[in-house]
Every structure is written in structure tokens, then in C-alpha cells.
Amino acid sequence: MGKKELKIGELGEFGFIETIKDNCHYSFNHLIQGIGDDCAVIGPYNGNVFLITTDMLVEDIHFILGKIDPQHLGQKVIAVNLSDIAAMGGTPLHGVISMAIPKYMYVTPIHAIYNGMKEMCRRYSLNLIGGDTCASPHKLIINVAIIGEAPEKEVLYRKGAKPGDKIYVTGTLGDSAGGLKLVTEEFSAPESVAAVLMEAHNLPVPCIETGRMIAQSKLADAMIDLSVGFVSDLRHICEASGVGASLLHHSIPISDEIQLFAKNNNLDPYELGLYGGEDYRLLITVPPENCGRFESLFKEDTSHHIYEVGEITAKKGIQMVMEDGKEENLTVRGYDHFIEYQF
Amino acid sequence: MGKKELKIGELGEFGFIETIKDNCHYSFNHLIQGIGDDCAVIGPYNGNVFLITTDMLVEDIHFILGKIDPQHLGQKVIAVNLSDIAAMGGTPLHGVISMAIPKYMYVTPIHAIYNGMKEMCRRYSLNLIGGDTCASPHKLIINVAIIGEAPEKEVLYRKGAKPGDKIYVTGTLGDSAGGLKLVTEEFSAPESVAAVLMEAHNLPVPCIETGRMIAQSKLADAMIDLSVGFVSDLRHICEASGVGASLLHHSIPISDEIQLFAKNNNLDPYELGLYGGEDYRLLITVPPENCGRFESLFKEDTSHHIYEVGEITAKKGIQMVMEDGKEENLTVRGYDHFIEYQF
Numbered sequence: 129m130g131k132k133e134l135k136i137g138e139l140g141e142f143g144f145i146e147t148i149k150d151n152c153h154y155s156f157n158h159l160i161q162g163i164g165d166d167c168a169v170i171g172p173y174n175g176n177v178f179l180i181t182t183d184m185l186v187e188d189i190h191f192i193l194g195k196i197d198p199q200h201l202g203q204k205v206i207a208v209n210l211s212d213i214a215a216m217g218g219t220p221l222h223g224v225i226s227m228a229i230p231k232y233m234y235v236t237p238i239h240a241i242y243n244g245m246k247e248m249c250r251r252y253s254l255n256l257i258g259g260d261t262c263a264s265p266h267k268l269i270i271n272v273a274i275i276g277e278a279p280e281k282e283v284l285y286r287k288g289a290k291p292g293d294k295i296y297v298t299g300t301l302g303d304s305a306g307g308l309k310l311v312t313e314e315f316s317a318p319e320s321v322a323a324v325l326m327e328a329h330n331l332p333v334p335c336i337e338t339g340r341m342i343a344q345s346k347l348a349d350a351m352i353d354l355s356v357g358f359v360s361d362l363r364h365i366c367e368a369s370g371v372g373a374s375l376l377h378h379s380i381p382i383s384d385e386i387q388l389f390a391k392n393n394n395l396d397p398y399e400l401g402l403y404g405g406e407d408y409r410l411l412i413t414v415p416p417e418n419c420g421r422f423e424s425l426f427k428e429d430t431s432h433h434i435y436e437v438g439e440i441t442a443k444k445g446i447q448m449v450m451e452d453g454k455e456e457n458l459t460v461r462g463y464d465h466f467i468e469y470q471f
Numbered sequence: 472m473g474k475k476e477l478k479i480g481e482l483g484e485f486g487f488i489e490t491i492k493d494n495c496h497y498s499f500n501h502l503i504q505g506i507g508d509d510c511a512v513i514g515p516y517n518g519n520v521f522l523i524t525t526d527m528l529v530e531d532i533h534f535i536l537g538k539i540d541p542q543h544l545g546q547k548v549i550a551v552n553l554s555d556i557a558a559m560g561g562t563p564l565h566g567v568i569s570m571a572i573p574k575y576m577y578v579t580p581i582h583a584i585y586n587g588m589k590e591m592c593r594r595y596s597l598n599l600i601g602g603d604t605c606a607s608p609h610k611l612i613i614n615v616a617i618i619g620e621a622p623e624k625e626v627l628y629r630k631g632a633k634p635g636d637k638i639y640v641t642g643t644l645g646d647s648a649g650g651l652k653l654v655t656e657e658f659s660a661p662e663s664v665a666a667v668l669m670e671a672h673n674l675p676v677p678c679i680e681t682g683r684m685i686a687q688s689k690l691a692d693a694m695i696d697l698s699v700g701f702v703s704d705l706r707h708i709c710e711a712s713g714v715g716a717s718l719l720h721h722s723i724p725i726s727d728e729i730q731l732f733a734k735n736n737n738l739d740p741y742e743l744g745l746y747g748g749e750d751y752r753l754l755i756t757v758p759p760e761n762c763g764r765f766e767s768l769f770k771e772d773t774s775h776h777i778y779e780v781g782e783i784t785a786k787k788g789i790q791m792v793m794e795d796g797k798e799e800n801l802t803v804r805g806y807d808h809f810i811e812y813q814f
Binding site (some may be wrong): 133134135137138139141144145148151152153154155158159161162163167168170173174178180181182183186187188189190199210221222223224226227228229230231232233234235236238239242246249250253254255256257259260261262263264266267269271273275364408 | 476477478479480482484487488490491494495496497498501502504505506510511513516517521523524525526527529530531532533564565567568569570571572573574575576577578579581582585589592593596597598599600601602603604605606607608609610612614616618
């Protein structure tokens with residue numbers, strides 16, 4: 129007694145996960161990767177593995193009804209799960225959906241959410257094969273679990289990064305964070321800029337095809353999707369691989385829209401890009417001898433984009449090399465569900 | 472315009488599911504069973520199939536914090552998912568857990584919930600291979616998705632019941648409903664009776680071993696677990712199989728505890744047994760020529776129990792034959808999340 133009882137808000141999301149991740153495996157038969165990557169990996173079965181991921185979206189935590197088109201919400205909940213499949217280099221196969229719905233909700237927006245989910249299923253050939261529907265006392269909660277597959281030898285993990293690997297991302301950073309600021313706070317942007325940022329936030333595109341192309345090439349060492357925030361997600365790669373990273377400030381890809389939005393609202397665009405989260409781009413590390421061929425993939429098929437942003441180092445921690453050559457230690461300040469509410 | 476907008480509470484859970492179950496499949500490669508059974512079934516892979524199920528438990532809908540030991544809550548959320556694997560005759564393999572946690576919750580009860588989940592995982596050799604942890608604005612929400620497996624030729628579906636099949640259940644009915652009444656309403660029972668009913672409600676035992684034994688025997692036509700309520704779950708079998716059922720009132724198994732509880736509280740024990748829900752027993756239909764051998768299975772291994780309660784009929788609908796020979800049509804009044812709150 130007398131010992132202070134800890135609240136979940138004091139421990140934090142990742143601190144909490146550390147406390148529960150032991151004693152989770154009772155049979156290692158066909159279990160390749162448990163907790164600790166974008167997807168769990170089981171198999172192989174005839175040379176293929178299954179990738180399993182789950183993500184929950186909670187009203188007033190992840191979205192505000194009335195501030196997102198319900199069809200877009202449906203698309204987003206599937207997209208964020210597909211992004212985890214993309215991060216391992218997989219192809220989506222099947223999904224199950226659980227939804228807790230306040231009894232007072234109208235059927236029309238719920239159907240619109242399902243239409244959005246089914247639209248994404250159609251685009252990515254994902255089957256909806258089951259689920260659970262129940263009442264909620266207050267808020268709408270949606271949970272999706274998806275099974276994908278990939279050839280065993282092509283799967284990319286967080287733990288594969290090696291010193292000397294170049295670090296790439298598949299698109300600009302921070303647009304979604306700009307969109308979130310437009311939704312929730314007193315910020316403004318010209319209509320065309322707002323449209324780009326809101327679309328990045330509400331309708332993220334999972335990099336399934338790019339992820340498959342990268343996995344199939346077997347040129348990369350490690351991959352992750354950018355969900356919590358670039359620096360936090362890079363830290364996940366570094367911790368899983370026992371390495372560090374050095375980034376070049378001038379090479380961090382920031383869109384014209386987020387530059388303008390940041391300038392108009394007296395914000396730092398790099399702050400949004402490095403810590404904002406929900407970009408759903410892929411971050412890839414590639415051994416130097418493969419970089420030429422890796423970059424060629426993206427030149428051959430111009431529907432995919434790639435930006436080199438730094439390299440993996442033997443020295444732990446994440447450094448940012450500024451334009452003047454000075455180095456800054458980046459501390460991790462990604463989104464943590466329990467330490468700071470997004471809304 | 473002018474057309475009344477329907478609320479989810481007016482459509483009901485099963486009515487709503489009817490409206491969303493079309494256009495869910497985009498690839499039939501290795502998809503054996505989608506929405507419409509206890510588990511989805513994919514495969515075969517080397518003669519085995521995977522069984523996939525998901526269930527969500529929501530605070531103040533499925534449980535009241537403070538009225539259930541958090542460790543028991545953890546055990547229950549795994550048990551209700553395992554029960555769906557049992558209903559297809561499968562063995563559990565892997566699970567993923569999503570949890571939305573109010574920031575003000577203490578870590579201790581959350582850890583107790585995880586300890587309960589892990590205790591069930593240990594008992595049933597289930598791996599926890601991933602999940603999602605996020606904040607919740609008010610209530611605790613837990614979603615579990617489980618993958619199991621079974622030999623393709625042994626899986627039992629809802630749709631296999633045939634006229635003439637005998638109907639069996641693997642235990643008494645209504646104990647859990649009695650437990651729920653003790654939790655939520657002004658009812659009472661002697662301590663020893665209350666203990667039995669509360670345990671049935673809080674610590675349901677998934678019939679994994681019994682389900683496997685039945686599936687392996689290949690003697691049954693159809694199987695389902697009793698979650699919504701005996702009559703509702705039997706209706707699911709009947710609708711999926713295009714048949715009806717005739718029940719014998721005197722053969723419905725009601726425990727001594729629920730008899731006493733009902734008598735003391737002026738309730739109908741058969742009402743609790745037929746409509747109460749959350750029994751997590753198995754309901755099995757068996758062709759008459761197999762019934763002798765089927766019943767022998769349970770005599771050989773007395774750790775499993777079985778009760779014959781009626782038979783499948785070509786005539787649709789569910790009839791109850793009373794002790795005096797009179798027949799009653801049973802209307803379905805199982806629990807519906809949106810039409811009537813449990814609490």
C-alpha cells in the first residue's frame with residue numbers, strides 16, 4: 129500500500145504494450161512473427177505466408193462524425209489496415225469487421241460507412257468474410273482485422289535494417305497532419321490547398337502495389353508504414369534492427385501545399401512532416417549496392433514515387449543533419465494515445 | 472424527402488446484417504464460407520482450412536466494470552471467440568486483440584484483463600500475435616479476432632441440418648441468463664446457487680474439445696454455438712438449412728440451480744433456458760442412423776455431456792411439444808443488440 133497506482137495515461141501506449149508482450153506464444157508451429165511488426169506472420173503454407181493485422185477506429189479519438197463523410201470513414205478504416213499489409217509487402221485477401229453502433233444512429237450513415245468499406249474491398253480485391261455488430265452506449269467504434277498473403281521469401285520486416293542502408297519514403301510527409309489541424313483547430317487554408325490536405329487525412333491511399341513491387345524486387349532490407357509519425361515509425365525500424373539513423377533535413381519531402389499551409393498558419397512544416405502521423409507512406413531501407421536498381425523500379429513505373437531521406441547508422445538514435453551541417457538529436461514525439469489526446 | 476429515416480434501433484441487429492451482407496466477395500479463390508456462420512472458412516491448404524471469427528465486448532453493453540473481476544472479463548472475451556471456433560469443430564491457433572481504453576483507467580485492471588486473456592490462451596494453446604491499443608473517450612472496448620484450423624472434411628456448418636436429424640445440446644441452458652439477472656436486476660439466490668449462475672455468466676467454458684470430438688467423428692450434420700439464445704441460434708441452423716424443428720418441452724435441460732433461482736424469483740426457468748443467451752454450449756444435429764454411435768462418444772468420455780432436445784423437421788418454424796402433447800409455435804425473441812438493451 130502507499131505505492132501510487134499508475135493510470136494508463138501515465139504509462140502511455142507504447143509503455144503499456146511493453147508490459148503485455150511477454151508470454152503471448154504457446155505454440156511456435158507455423159508462427160514466424162508475433163507482436164512487434166506491422167503484421168503478424170504465420171506459415172509457410174506452400175511457400176506463402178499469411179499476414180494478419182488489426183486496427184480500431186474510435187469516434188472522437190480517430191474521427192469526428194459530422195467532420196468526415198461516412199463513406200470516407202469507411203474507406204479510411206479499410207485503408208489503414210491495408211497499409212499494414214502493404215508494409216510487409218503483402219496482398220490483401222480477407223477482412224472481418226466489428227462495429228459497436230449507438231442505438232440512436234440513423235441507418236443511412238452506417239450504410240454509407242459500409243459502402244466506403246466495400247468500395248475499398250472492390251479496389252483491392254478484399255473479401256469481407258465476417259464480423260460482429262453490437263450496440264454501443266455512446267460512441268461509434270469500428271474494428272477491422274485483415275488477412276493478407278505474400279511469398280515467404282519476399283516478406284519485409286522492421287528488423288532487417290543494416291548500417292549503411294539508404295532510407296526512402298514513398299511520398300511527401302505531413303499532408304495528413306495538416307488536414308487534421310484543419311478539422312480540429314483554428315487553422316485555415318485556401319480551398320485548393322485545404323482539399324489536398326483533407327483528402328490526405330480522410331482518404332489515405334494504402335501503398336499495396338508499391339509495397340508488392342518493393343517486396344518482389346528483393347532489393348530492400350526493411351519496411352514499415354508511416355502511421356504514428358515519421359520519426360516514431362523510423363524509431364520502430366531502428367529499435368527492431370538495433371541500429372540508428374541519420375536524416376538530411378533538406379531531403380525530407382514536404383509538399384507545396386503543406387509548405388503554404390504552414391506559412392499561412394505560422395507553423396513549422398517539418399514539425400508536421402516529421403511528427404504529424406497518418407501519412408500511410410512506406411519507409412524502406414535499402415543496402416547501398418541495391419539502391420541504383422531500387423530507384424530504377426520507380427523510374428520505370430512513374431505511378432510510384434520515392435524520396436531518399438537519409439541512412440541507417442550503427443550509432444543508435446536518430447540524427448538530423450541540417451543545411452549548415454549541424455546535427456540535431458531527434459527525440460521521439462509521435463502520437464501516443466494515452467499521453468495526449470488528438471482531439 | 473418525407474420518407475422516415477430509420478434508426479439502427481428500429482432495424483435491429485439481424486435486420487441490419489441482412490442489409491449489408493451482399494457484395495462482400497471479390498475473389499472466391501480459397502473462400503469456402505463468408506458471412507453467415509460462426510466462423511468464416513478459407514482454404515483448403517494441405518487438406519486443412521482456417522476458421523476466422525471476431526467478437527467485440529463493449530462496457531455497459533456486454534459487461535459492467537466493477538461487477539466482473541477484470542481477470543474473468545479477460546477470460547470471457549477469449550472464451551466467446553473460442554466458442555465460435557468450437558462450433559465449427561476447429562482448434563484455435565492465433566488471436567489478435569484490439570482494446571480502446573479510457574485514459575483515466577488504472578493499469579492494474581487492464582493488466583488483470585490481459586492476465587485473464589493469457590490464461591485462456593495458455594489453456595487452449597492460442598498465440599496472441601498482435602493487436603491495437605488506443606484511447607477511448609468513455610468506455611472500455613475489447614475486440615478479439617481468432618484464427619483456428621480444422622481438417623477440411625470435418626468442418627461442421629449451420630447449413631447441414633436435414634429433416635429427421637436429432638437435435639442435441641452439450642449442457643444445461645439458462646444458467647448464464649440467471650447470472651445476468653443477478654448482476655443487473657433485483658433478483659436473489661442462495662450463495663451456492665448464485666455462485667454457479669455467476670460462474671456460468673462470467674466464466675463460460677468454450678466447448679473446444681467436445682467440438683473437435685464431434686467434428687472428428689463425422690457423425691453430425693450441423694453445429695452452432697449457443698450465444699444469442701437457444702431458440703435464436705436454432706433458428707440460425709434452420710434458416711441456413713431450409714428446415715424447421717420440433718422440440719420436446721420435458722427434454723430441455725434446465726439445471727437444478729436455475730430451477731431454484733426461477734422458483735425463488737417468480738420466473739419461468741424455460742424462458743431463461745430458451746431465450747436467455749450466452750450459454751456457449753454447442754447445438755448439434757445428427758442423422759438418426761448415427762445417433763447411437765454419437766451418444767456412445769459421450770458415454771465413453773464422461774467429461775462431455777449431451778442432451779437430446781428434439782428433431783429437425785421439413786416443416787419450417789420451431790414447434791415446442793408440451794408435456795400434454797399440445798404444440799406451441801416458438802417465436803424468436805433472442806437478444807438483439809439494437810432492439811433492447813441488456814442493461
